[in-house]
Amino acid sequence: xxxxxxxxxxxxxxxxxxxxxxxxxxxxIVGLGxxxxxxxxxxxxVCTRSFIVSEFVKLEDGRRVLLHAERGLTLTARSTxxxxxxxxxxxxxxDSLTQDVLTVVLPDDEESGEEHPWSWLAELAQARGLxxxxxxxxxxxxxxxxxDAVSRWLTPD
Numbered sequence: 001x002x003x004x005x006x007x008x009x010x011x012x013x014x015x016x017x018x019x020x021x022x023x024x025x026x027x028x029i030v031g032l033g034x035x036x037x038x039x040x041x042x043x044x045x046v047c048t049r050s051f052i053v054s055e056f057v058k059l060e061d062g063r064r065v066l067l068h069a070e071r072g073l074t075l076t077a078r079s080t081x082x083x084x085x086x087x088x089x090x091x092x093x094x095d096s097l098t099q100d101v102l103t104v105v106l107p108d109d110e111e112s113g114e115e116h117p118w119s120w121l122a123e124l125a126q127a128r129g130l131x132x133x134x135x136x137x138x139x140x141x142x143x144x145x146x147x148d149a150v151s152r153w154l155t156p157d
Contacts, residue, residue: 021066023129027059029136032121033143036101036150039072050074053104057125067124071104094154098144
């Protein structure tokens with residue numbers, strides 16, 4: 001049963017992940033990571049930010065090959081104790097947002113038995129023309145990368 005058949009529908013205007021990504025020139029995979037970018041700006045609302053989270057494999061020649069870009073998160077800070085009406089500015093650090101990004105890319109359930117969806121990521125990499133297995137991915141370093149827009153927005157650590 002698809003998510004549409006189950007009654008789930010994306011929010012109107014929600015980010016649409018790229019589909020049917022093209023095959024790439026093969027290369028040796030040396031790492032994995034997630035990229036976090038601002039999805040939407042709320043200039044009038046200092047207490048809400050939305051982010052797009054994608055995952056990639058890093059090749060030995062420095063290329064990053066996108067695997068998926070279907071995840072994201074929204075952070076909101078509200079407090080009834082804030083002066084003047086209950087809204088307080090959202091303050092995130094590089095460390096706190098890194099943890100949020102990692103939470104987004106990890107499986108929602110414990111039934112898979114994996115701490116990260118290695119098999120799924122390997123399938124996505126294979127669809128892009130890369131030769132890799134889930135076991136190959138397990139031992140690679142994983143990094144969280146913030147775009148320039150996110151880096152400028154973050155509160156200094």
